[in-house]
Amino acid sequence: RQDSIASTGFNAPITYVDETSARGGSAATKHITKAVTLISPAVGLKIAFAAHRPPGCDLQVYFRTATADQNIEDQGYTLTPEVTNNPTDENVLIFRDYKFLPGGDGGQLAEFTKFQVKIVMRSTNKAKQPFIKDLRVIALSV
Numbered sequence: 001r002q003d004s005i006a007s008t009g010f011n012a013p014i015t016y017v018d019e020t021s022a023r024g025g026s027a028a029t030k031h032i033t034k035a036v037t038l039i040s041p042a043v044g045l046k047i048a049f050a051a052h053r054p055p056g057c058d059l060q061v062y063f064r065t066a067t068a069d070q071n072i073e074d075q076g077y078t079l080t081p082e083v084t085n086n087p088t089d090e091n092v093l094i095f096r097d098y099k100f101l102p103g104g105d106g107g108q109l110a111e112f113t114k115f116q117v118k119i120v121m122r123s124t125n126k127a128k129q130p131f132i133k134d135l136r137v138i139a140l141s142v
Contacts, residue, residue: 019062019120022076027060027120031132035072035116036139044107044140047080047117050095051132055088056124059132061100065112072114078102095133107140115139 019025047061062077086096103109117137121130 019060019118020077020079022064022074025077025118025120027122029121029123029129031119031121031135033117033135033137035114036137038113038115038139041111041113041142042107042115042139043109043111043142044101044103044105045109045115045117046138046140047100047102047136049098049119049132049135051086051098051130052092052095053086053088053130054090054092054123054125054128057088057128057130058122059098059130060120060122061098062118062120063102064116064118065109066114067111068113070114072116077118092131095131103140107142111142 013026017024017026019027045063051059053059061080063080064072064075064077066072066075080100080102083099083101084097086098119132121132123129
């Protein structure tokens with residue numbers, strides 16, 4: 001069951017679970033990739049996708065990493081900021097490129113061999129929601 005929270009304008013559940021939690025999360029709309037296992041270690045990620053984002057909507061990108069001896073499903077997610085600064089669009093045919101760089105350009109995360117990405121799509125209006133397409137994730141090697 002959903003309930004409106006005036007402070008954010010977004011719908012929020014009565015029983016809230018943060019999206020950084022290893023399991024669950026209260027956002028109504030999200031895309032979670034399959035966990036990816038790498039052959040060699042990486043120290044950063046480059047996440048990119050095209051998105052249509054109407055006014056009153058936002059996109060939040062989370063990631064989690066693990067080493068070979070860790071279960072990735074036990075690791076919490078980390079919110080990463082958007083590198084691009086895209087405006088909203090009323091025209092549903094307009095998709096803009098969004099980029100996120102966990103670990104920065106050169107990769108400054110602790111070495112990992114597994115990763116997973118979660119994209120949360122939020123809206124203050126049930127009739128308008130963001131859409132994503134063409135998701136690309138590149139692991140930045142050591």
